[in-house]
Amino acid sequence: MKTINNTKIIGIDHGYGNMKTANCCFPTGVCAYDAEPLFTADMLVCNDKYYLIGEGHKEFAPDKIKDEDYYILTLAAIAKELKTENLTEAHIVIAAGLPLTWTSGQKADFKAYLMKNAEVKFVYRKIGYHLYIDDVRIYPQGYAAIASFASTLKGVNLIADIGNGTMNTLYMIHGKPQQGKMFTEKFGTYQCTLAVREAFMQKTQRELSDVIIDEVLITGTANIAPADLKIIKSVAAEYVRDIFRRLREHGYDENTMTLYITGGGGCLVRNFYRFNADRVKFVEDICAAAKGYEYLAEAQIKAEARI
Template sequence: MNKNLVIGIDHGNRMIKSGDGMYTCGYMVYRNAPVGVDEYLKYNGKYYCIDGRAKYKYDKTVDDTYFILTLPAIARRMEKEGVNEADIILGIGLPLSHLQLKEKYITYFKRDEIAFAYKNKKYFCNIKEVFCFPQALSGFMLYYQQYKDIDFLNLIDIGQVTVDAVKIYNGKPVLESAISLNYGMLKLVKRIQENIRKQNGIEISEVQIESSLQGKKSIYFEDDIEKIIETTRIEFVHEMIGELSENFFEFKATMSLFMGGGASIIQTALDASQNGSEISYYELLPQAQLANALGYEMLVSQALKRR
């Protein structure tokens, strides 16, 4: 009998996240094993090098991209557990605004007899069960005891493409308040690229800008480029807060809790802003990037115990 493994995976638009780490949500496909690369995936006779990012998909079940991108996370957990065959119980999530796709996602990921190789090691698994939970709320539940006594709280998940927000009242989500805005980090990066192009006439890659936003100062960037990046970031964050305010999120007398891949970028912009009066109280959820994946795993384990 195969060992049962519970794993939570956050299928982002920039990164795939699990309790065993993160990797980018894109790949290059080869007919033969790529030369000089050890960390590749082999599945259905093709070789995949994890790199870059896939194009945004509202519905990630339209092709096999996100199923393939799930396999390295499964392999990492199987490697950690010291097994090469297992039955997987998978926890995933969707934004509250996408939950109508729940059954479609469950069907998409639930598969048997999956044979693949990762880092030259062979694996065989069955994804026997799939649980799908609300994104952001799952990460919040991981730290529920820490925040349950705060009367009013804005929970804001900063992703690559969208910002998903929901109000929390006395530890319970106000579901009718949930919104999804097109104010993710990709929009910020594109705006920075545009401003640098207009003011300096040069093209800076997404990767370079993302690195700068994460605090890794490039030795090749002139001070004026760094200034454009920082100014654009601050303007963008205040614009995002303004959009949330237009959707009845209050920031003067309410704690705002940021999570997701862009949370630290937002926090840095707010900390650096000379006009922080729009938002009075904010902090990052612990393990802001991994919280959803860890939350999915916790919720699956709890569901199995209740059986």
């Protein structure tokens, strides 16, 4: 969270798997109730409706404004950030992002969606919040995660932001993004989860919990039968090979370019692919995009003030 003239700039990465801010990360899930539910530890109350944050799994949807879920998750994200500074009331500028090639087409609608209430009151985790949404700034995913050091990049670099729902790729030449060389594909890590689930059912006639799948994808192993682990690792390795096949289709050359991988897919590449450490770099911070949105918004607002 950054501050300009008593206004808080809060970067929010609206992921399909996790919501991220500069200081927080929580599952992208929300369940709504008309009456107070039994378990209320992570409950948000707004307009006489009750929402359990982090419950369920948000299905992939290219249009994030089709329902209220991401709006409610945005309120929770802001509350979590404000709590880091013990604030309950603030003027807010939301800095958010959209997949690279979708930004231009969806920017205006997503901005209107996030600031549809200029003033909003709600209760989260039994604490009341009063927000004034002064503005929303939308930036491209992928680039945001490396924005703070983009100007230092030399030669030809490829940025691959592999999230839960999409994979965004962007070419950078001597630190400058190439408008005509960016791509968005529905090939996020959840596609790997679905493939593992299907392969496991076909080979064993048993269902496999996503919790176990996620553990293997993130760490490379789990405390399960070796035969079961082998199935998961085999599918994961094929998924990562497919990532690099797609990158090569977009012009990636591992001998002349440096690849920067950001997003949750980085752990899959690290665990299931043999790569040249001199040519493949990882942005380790899961909150890098949210911090990048704040960085870009702060720079933009300061530049506008100088005009």
